[in-house]
Amino acid sequence: NAGVIQTPRHKVTGKGQEATLWCEPISGHSAVFWYRQTIVQGLEFLTYFRNQAPIDDSGMPKERFSAQMPNQSHSTLKIQSTQPQDSAVYLCASSLTGNTLYFGEGSRLIVV
Amino acid sequence: GDSVTQTEGLVTLTEGLPVMLNCTYQSTYSPFLFWYVQHLNEAPKLLLKSFTDNKRPEHQGFHATLHKSSSSFHLQKSSAQLSDSALYYCALRGSNNRIFFGDGTQLVVKP
Numbered sequence: 200n201a202g203v204i205q206t207p208r209h210k211v212t213g214k215g216q217e218a219t220l221w222c223e224p225i226s227g228h229s230a231v232f233w234y235r236q237t238i239v240q241g242l243e244f245l246t247y248f249r250n251q252a253p254i255d256d257s258g259m260p261k262e263r264f265s266a267q268m269p270n271q272s273h274s275t276l277k278i279q280s281t282q283p284q285d286s287a288v289y290l291c292a293s294s295l296t297g298n299t300l301y302f303g304e305g306s307r308l309i310v311v
Numbered sequence: 312g313d314s315v316t317q318t319e320g321l322v323t324l325t326e327g328l329p330v331m332l333n334c335t336y337q338s339t340y341s342p343f344l345f346w347y348v349q350h351l352n353e354a355p356k357l358l359l360k361s362f363t364d365n366k367r368p369e370h371q372g373f374h375a376t377l378h379k380s381s382s383s384f385h386l387q388k389s390s391a392q393l394s395d396s397a398l399y400y401c402a403l404r405g406s407n408n409r410i411f412f413g414d415g416t417q418l419v420v421k422p
Contacts, residue, residue: 247409298343
């Protein structure tokens with residue numbers, strides 16, 4: 200039984216470029232969460248979807264971050280005009296009931 | 312609003328001693344709390360979660376009790392092992408059913 204799959208695992212991008220991160224949730228899970236992890240801020244909530252519908256994006260920086268879930272098998276997090284402060288590990292998690300989260304390995308983004 | 316507070320950023324102790332990691336919360340709803348553990352270079356994993364039927368959740372020797380009177384869900388273990396060294400997050404299911412995390416406590420267990 201495959202867990203949550205995130206790609207790419209590592210991405211280096213130049214300042215001002217766009218970065219897109221992908222997440223494939225566990226089959227059958229109806230909720231998908233995105234978090235950003237840094238040493239300073241810990242695990243920050245970004246956004247989440249239930250049954251593909253956006254439910255809460257209160258943690259998303261509004262201007263450059265966007266997330267979508269076009270179908271039940273994948274979600275994307277897009278960061279436009281990346282800045283050095285966007286460097287972090289971006290974690291995707293899925294959940295069957297909305298309680299227990301199953302995390303992917305994360306996508307490490309480095310903006311140079 | 313909803314919030315989770317972990318006061319200790321780093322806890323260092325000797326193998327065999329008891330562990331207690333603090334977690335307090337504020338919740339506008341009936342609270343549902345979790346502890347997640349993240350070992351080095353791994354993804355966070357659920358360690359245990361609170362129940363509403365007064366059961367005390369336990370897993371891998373860890374346990375936590377939800378005390379609504381003090382808004383706490385401290386994580387405890389009677390005897391630390393070297394393999395317990397990891398980053399521990401307390402989490403709360405809040406409004407809109409979003410799950411958000413405390414700042415985390417790094418536990419280092421020394422021989």
